[in-house]
Amino acid sequence: AEDPLELMDEIEALKKERNAAILSHFYTDGDLQEIADFTGDSLKLARDAASITNPVIVFCGVHFMGESAKILSPEKTVLMPDLQAGCSLAESCQPEDLARFQNELRAAGRDIQTVAYINTSAAVKSLCDWIVTSGNAREIIDRVPADKEILFVPDQHLGRYLSEVTGRKMILWPGSCMVHEVFSIQDLLRAKRNNPQAIIMAHPECPRNILEHADVIGGTEKMRRHVAAIAEPTTFLVATEANMIHPLQKIAPQHTFIPVPGIMTSTGETCACNRCPHMARNTLQKVRDALRDMQPEIVWQPFFADAQEVLRRSLLEPAK
Ligand code: 13P
Ligand code: SF4
Secondary structure, rough: OOOOOHHHHHHHHHHHHHHEEEEEEEEOHHHHHHHOEEEEEEEEEEEHHHOOOOOEEEEEHHHHHHHHHHHHOOEEEOOOOOOOOHHHHHOOOOHHHHHHHHHHHHOOOEEEEEEEEEEOOOHHHHOOOEEEOOHHHHHOOOOOOOOOOEEOOOOOOHHHHHHHHHOOOEEEEEEOOOOHHHHHHHHHHEEEHHHHOOOOEEOOOHHHHOOOOOOOOOOHHHHHHHHHOOOOOOOEEEEHHHHHHHHHHHOOOOEEEEEEHHHHHHOOOOOOOOOOOOOOHOOHHHHHHHHOOOOOOOOOOHHHHHOOOOOOOOOOOOOO
16 A cells, blocks of 8 residues: 555645645545545535536545536536445435336325435436435425425435424435444443433434434534534534544544444444445545546536536525
């Protein structure tokens, strides 16, 4: 393996040469967040991709994120360190299956609008009326006319949570995130027993039995804002992808952050089950290679045009 510090220097130089910006999601490795020009949640990174003026973006994240960046900014070159970085949620909703289900509902006389989590392919987005992220979901759901039924895809846990907080009934697609799905309630409760004062923070992609025990429920940007607002040193149990500890520690070093269920392994090491294997495909070496070779690239596809309007309306335009 090549030396990380040398790779960082090489990346810095190539970035200048290409006039590129590096965008890294909070679930990528800490080194990738350190070399990034922009870090953030799905919503912020999509908005950053649309607003920055650099002609080249290297997106350290997963495929749907790079794709969304390209759709919002077709004139830019969008590189990804590894195009194989997928997402179990996006995978769980295939466009043919969604189109068939929508047709069945309409044939049965149901007047639906489809709301998709941004964790979907462009082909799925093009079949939807609204796109949400964990950061803007409540606001967008308020924009769905009250006389419409909501079909929410693909995350059943986020959908159920949103249905509860907004009071809107929803038809839920049976998808889930492989990382958030596996958090064990036993591990969480044991961690809480060992740290009775700890505040439990959970991502709304977690199943209900985890959310029921959470003091704070929110996406990654909301978690950051929450810990930054507390001055008193506090212990947090964090139920989301374990790399999230990096930005939390950075913005609020006074606190102690314990990833769930990481502390429960007998060796004292962080359990790999709270790491996203897709996000983990992003490495310094692949970022260097992408900037050097100007590939792999998210290439514009004609069907991206169908997803463009719904993505812009949902993420870039404020409610009227
Ligand atoms: P946010 O950072 O938008 O909360 O998204 C979480 C996630 O799972 C991205 O894949
Ligand atoms: Fe997809 Fe879950 Fe990985 Fe996010 S953490 S990219 S939702 S599999």
